[in-house]
Amino acid sequence: MSEKLDNILENIAETIAQNVPKQKSVSSFFEEQTSSSVNTRLRRLFGRQKPVYHLLGGGKSADVLLWRNKKISASTLSGATAIWVLFEWLNYHFLTLLFVALVLGMLIQFLWLNVSGLFNRSPSKVPRLVLPSELFVNIGVSVGNLVNQALRFLQDVSCGGNLKQFLVVVASLWFAALIGSWFNFLTVLYAGFVAAHTLPVLYEKYEDQVDSSVYNVFGQFQNQYQKLDAGFLSKIPKGKLSGKKLD
Structure with missing residues (x-):
């Protein structure tokens, strides 16, 4: 009896010894999965947590921009392309097309x-x-609200006393002015329209690859900015641009 009891105890001890590392590996697996999911959430572009569809409003405009209805999206982009070709390549003028369209409309109603x-x-x-x-x-x-928000932001930056933010905004405006000198307003507007109809759907399809690439680029820019800050910006005396933010 004592030998059988010893054998049973040894079998139980061996079973426990074999199962302990398995339990540890399973727990470590779940910990790794949790940490990886947390890292993917934290490394989303601009720290977003909602899908792209909800960020774009989640309505008909989001359906058009994300090509949920391909016919409407394609017709919208084709119409914008036709307008850009008429004005930019064929050198038509807005007033000419407007009055021609009005004449055609009147002729159609008259014949009808x-x-x-x-x-x-x-x-x-x-x-x-x-x-x-x-x-x-x-x-x-809508246009008035956007203009007021932009003016409020620019005034807050200019009177806020943050020199780094002020320099970044000035450099961005200078870069936008440089682009405006290369292209006219219609071409810039059309480029933005095409980007709005192509970039969101491409980002939704390849968001993991885009997020990782953008964060790598941001990391390189951050390293360069830290070098610039340590060598030049940190030596600029502070307090000269101090002021209160505009309400």
Whole structure:
């Protein structure tokens, strides 16, 4: 009996010894998975936590920008391309196209009314095009809010006393002015429109690769900026640009 009991105890001890490292490896596996998931969340571009679809508003505009409805997205981009080609390559003028479009619209309505009167006893009603006034009000309010936010930000930077932020904003504005000297406003607007219809959908498809590449570039810029700060910016006396932020 004592020998059988010793054998049973030895079997139990061997079973425990074999299972202990397995439990440790399983726990370490879950710890690694948790840390890796945390790192991926922390290394998202600009620290975002929501999907790209929700960042773009999650409505019809996000559907168009992310090509949820390919027909609408393709027609929108094709229309913008046609307008850019007419003005930029074919050298059409806005007033010329506007008045030509109005003349064509009047001719279509005139022919509609008279031709329908020849074939029918009573002429059919011509459809009227009426733009809602709320459309212009919403556009004006949205543009006004964006302009006020931009002006408020620039004034806060210029009067905030943060020299580094001030230099970054001035360099960004100078770079934008340099781009504006190379291209006209219509080309810049069209380039932004094309970027809005291509970059979000590409980023949604390859967001992991883009995030890692962008963070590598940011790391290189941060190293260069630290060298510039240690060699030049830190030696600039502070306090000369101190002031209160504008409300």
